[in-house]
Amino acid sequence: MSAGSGATGVIDGLQCGRYDAALLSQMRDSGVRAVTITASFWEDAMETMDVLTRWNDTVRNAPDVALIARTGADIDEAVASNRIAIVLGTQNSSLFNDRIGFVEHFWNMGVRIVQLTYNIQNAVGSSCYEPHDSGLSRFGHEIVEEMNRVGMLVDLSHVGERTSLEAIIASSRPVIINHANARSIYDHARNKGTEVLDALVARGGVLGVCTYNNIAGDYAATLDGSAELIAKHVELLGVDHVAYGSDLDPNAPADNIPWMRQGRWSRKTQHGASRPDLAPPPEAWIDNFDFHKFGAVRDRIVERGLLTSDEAEQVFYGNWKRVYDEGFVPLDAQSGAGNGAEK
Known part of the structure; x- marks a missing residue:
């Protein structure tokens, strides 16, 4: 296991690949203990159910390799039995x-994390790429409230700034941004501004720092760069509010x-987070962006004195675990509903 001596392992806040038992075994053996997968981007309810069936x-x-984590x-x-925990998530609320009633249906099917919008406007709110962010819609307020009620985490990774801020304020429970960075550290439309991150921290949320080159730039070029990116976010937001995605x-x-x-919404080439004016990253960058390297980045942070071993463990494991322990529980199953945050 490359997760490091004495370490629990790594929880990855978001992936979007295609998985079979062999790949899941490789991830487990590399030290990944839990991962949130992407069950849908644009897919509707039936199509998402097909993915959940798979x-x-x-x-x-x-059964000896993986389990689906509902709590x-x-x-x-999973950790105790040397398996990898699969957290079912989506990158859009299209499912x-x-x-409104489908929120509870999908929670019952095991979905625990839903991003409110993906790369375009929807009935809930705006994406980070819209020229005008119209904010969280009335329906969006209903969706956030219902997700809070059933125990489904609200994710804001691709969500627009105004919609993100309004969702954080509307939520009675901490929300997450499970794969993005601070815009003040790397300026990109997909990354988050100071007002959003301040609100996220104030209400107990967590940001999953992302080493994807398109939204991390040169920080993604080396393991040391990735370590520095994470350490800078800890300095900016505090160790309780930084994880990895x-x-x-x-x-x-x-x-x-x-x-x-x-998706199905455009016939034109869409670049997403990529910069068409920049050359693709060298192969060496892509090699660094690999689940086999997650533990190595964590260990490099400690070796360089950027964080203590306990702080690195909190960032790569403990903060997501805390959020999942609390966030996957329905409000009516908690003693004293809500998260105690000031409203």
Whole structure:
């Protein structure tokens, strides 16, 4: 295990690849203890259910390799039994088919994290690429409230600035940004501004720092750069509010990126987070962006004295675990509903 001596391992806040038992075994053996997968980008309710069916089949056929985590305790079970915990998530709220009741249905099917918008406006709110962010819609307020109620985490990674801020304020529970960075550290439309991050921290949320080259720039070029990127976010936000979210897409088919960027909504080339005016990154960068290197980045942070071993463990494991322990529990199952945050 490359996770490092005495370390629990790594929880990755977001991936979007294609998985089978062999790949899951490799991830587990590399030290990844839990990962949030992307069950849908643009898919509707039925299509997302098809993906969930495939995940049920994959895990059922490899019971010694993986389990689907519906609670934080399931991650503990995965660690204890040397399996990888799969957290079912989506990068859009399209699975709800604009029906408030579908939030609870998908929670019952195991979905625990939903991003409110992906790369375009939807009925909930605006994406980070819209020329005008119209904010969280009335329906969006209903969705956030319902997700809070059932125990489904609100993710804001691709969400526009105004919509993100309004969602954080509307939520009675901490929200997450599971794969993005601070715009003050690397200026990109997909990264988050100071006002959003201040609100996230004030209400107990967590940012999954992302070493994806398009939104991390030169920090993604080396393991040391990735270590520095994470340490800078800890300095900016505090160690309680920083985790890791790779946005890795292992084993993805060639058409995965066009599907992510343009879906069914456009006939034009959509660049997503990429910069068409910049050359693609060198292969060495891509080699650094790999689940085998997650533990190495964490260990490099400690070796360089950027964080203590306990702080690095908190960033790469403990903060997501805390958020999942608390966030996956329905409000009516908690003693004293809500997160105690000032409203």
